[in-house]
Amino acid sequence: MADMTAYYHARPALLAVLLGLLVCAATLVYQLSSKKARDAVPRVGSHRFKGIFSVQRHLEQLQAGIAQHPHGLFSTPIFPFGTVFVANGAALINEIRTGPDDVFSPAGAVEKFVQSKYTTPGTFVSEAALHKPIIRNQMTRGVEPVVRNLVDEIEHAFAPMLAPPASSPDPEWRAFPALETFIRIMAQCTNRIYVGAPLCRDPVYQGAVVGYATQVMKSAYIINMFPDWTHPYVPPPLPFPPLRASVRECVVVGKLVTDPTKFTAQLTRLLAPEIERRRRALAEYGPGWADKPDDFLMWLMEDAPAGFLQSTEVLVAYILFVNFASIHTTSMQFTHLVYDIAVHPEYVGALREEAAAVLGVHGWTKGALERMPRLESVLRESARLSPTNLVSLGRQLLKDWTFANGVTVRKGAFVAASTFSTHWDEETYPDARAFRPWRFFHEGDDSGKDRFTSTGNEFMAFGAGKHACPGRFFVAHEMKAMLCFILLNFDVKVESGPERPRDEYFGNSILPNRSAKVLFKRREKGMLPSASV
Known part of the structure; x- marks a missing residue:
């Protein structure tokens, strides 16, 4: 009986060991079978286990590959994609940017990154793509009311910083965790355009949309730690910690990671x-009723075809999707920007003068935000120096492809352009590793080629080509308005002193320092949108 009891206690451990050996063996067979194809391209770094053990050192591997193959193609592990074939030089990058969709699939790369089959409610969002025409039309071409609502919400979102501290009515420096604070502000301001007020100000609503995005990525990271062929079996069949992941639950070293579907249910209730x-107002008054909301949710309800795509399930899924696609990346880019401004106070005066002059004449409008060339230059320079990804233009090959240099990459492989070598190229950007805020400021130049939203082979913060981020114009107006608000109403510095907080690297992501704090001191003579022309 004792022996039988010991057996039952040991069985989970034996199953774990056996499954681990099977996974390792199958992975080894797969790697050996595809080694011949990979060997045609120079390799940099250890490709074992999809780069998991070098997840914070991918920049070093990229730097080595770039130095050895400055205008060529090399392969290197970049989590979560595993082996990535990285293109350097304008010619190869342009091949990816302009490559045909039946060969270069951005959807394949996104699916790998997010693992949406296992982490999101369904694929109907990307398949129907109802958000794309809305972003291009109502949010971009009809942007004046969007900017007006956005600016109004910025003042509400910054209200805690504008209020004097309870201990003293005098202005003084107040510290805020940078990234955490800007995620909250970005969630509130962005959702003024997505669902309107007052829902965008509800902390439970904000927690749901931000928490959903966070948990989706946590789940995707865990799933991507396993070989691709195991992903359908990673959820409940795994009988043991430390790794278990599914839409229902993720367990990491015995610690429960909240299920993304919790936030779906929470948002549905809200x-x-x-x-x-x-719906009742539309049915009773028609499309032109008084006080009809002017936001993404309303546009979606009006544009979606009748039937399933008009269901509450689909509408909620779209709200989650647009939040997932926008809040975290924009917050990261904006935090990079504030760090750059905070440690370079010598440039603040010129930016303040430009903003005050233009807004004083034109008000807080779309036209005003597009008449600030110095502000435009600062945003582009910050995004050039600190993009959110090491590689851009991620694509999965749907067919074998032979590049112009004669190198063939096989179907199923992931290819990308090196953002790092492009943005830090000394020939294109002299003194490339220095923050030069007027680098893109050209007096009297109205060509628009160096606008923050302009993309190409030399600037890939928003991707490039026909698959460049369609929401970048909204993002630009949002970041400009927020930075103007900060410049005109606060002095800003970082708690750590004159040095810029060091960026962090995880897989393909370049993260602004997550522990750094920014200090705000309210200026005596500020310029609030509600009190301006």
């Missing part, structure tokens, strides 16, 4: 009454 209220 949005369903509002969706039903709007």
Whole structure:
């Protein structure tokens, strides 16, 4: 009996060991079978286990590859993609940027990164793509009311920083965790355009949309730690910690990681009454009723075809999707920007003068935000120096492809352009590793080629080509308005002193320092949108 009891206690461990050996053996067979194809391209770094053990050192591997193959192609592990074939030089990058969709699939790279089959409610969002025409039309071409609502919400979002501290009515420096604070502000301001006020100000709503994005990525990271062929078996069949992941739950070293579907249910409870209220108003008053909301949710309800795509389930999924696609990346880019401004106070005066002059004449409008060439230059320079990804233009090959240099990369492989070598290229950008805020400021130049939103082979913060981020114009207006608000109403510095907080690297992501704090001191003579022309 004792022996039988010991057996049952040992069985989970034996199953774990056996499954681990099977996974390792299958992975070894797969790697050996594809080694011949990979060997045609120079390799940099250890390709074992998809780069998991070098997840914070991918920049070093990229630097080595770039130095050895400055205008060529090399392969290096970049988590979560595993082996990535990285293109250097304008010619090879242009091949990826302009490559045909039936060969170069951005959707394949996104699916690998997010693992949406296992981490999101369904694929109907990307398949129907109802958000794309809305972003291009209502949010971009019809942007004046969007900017007006956005600016109004910025003042509400910054209210805690504008209020004097309880201990003293006098202005003084107040510290805030930078990235955490800007994620909250970005969630509130962005959702003023997505779902309107007052819902965008609800901390439970904000927690749901931000928490959803965070947990989706946590789940995707865990799934991507396993070989691709195991992904359908990673969820519940795994009988043991330390790694278990599914839409239902993720367990990491015995610690429960909250299920993304929790936030879907939470958001449904918050949005369903509002969706039903709007449906009743549409049915009773038609499309032109008084006080009809002017936001993404309303545009979606009006544009979606009748049937399933008009269901509450789909509408909630789209709200989660647009939040997932925008809040974290924009918050990261904006935090990079504030760090750059905070440690270079010598440039603040010129930026303040430009903003005050233009906004004083034109008000807080779309036209005003597009008449600030110095501000435009600062945004582009910050994104050039600190993009959010090491490689851009991520694509999965749907067919074998032979590049112009004669190198063939096989179907199923991931290819990308090196953002790092492009943005830090000394021939294109002299003194490339220095922050030069007026690098893109050209007096009297109205060509628009160096605008923050302009993309190409030499600037890939928003991707490039026909698959460049369609929401970048909204993002640009949002970041410009927020930076103007900060410049005109606060003095800013970082708590750590004159040095810029060091960026962090994880897989393909370049993260602004997550522990750094920014200090705000309210200026005596600020310029609030509600009190301006």
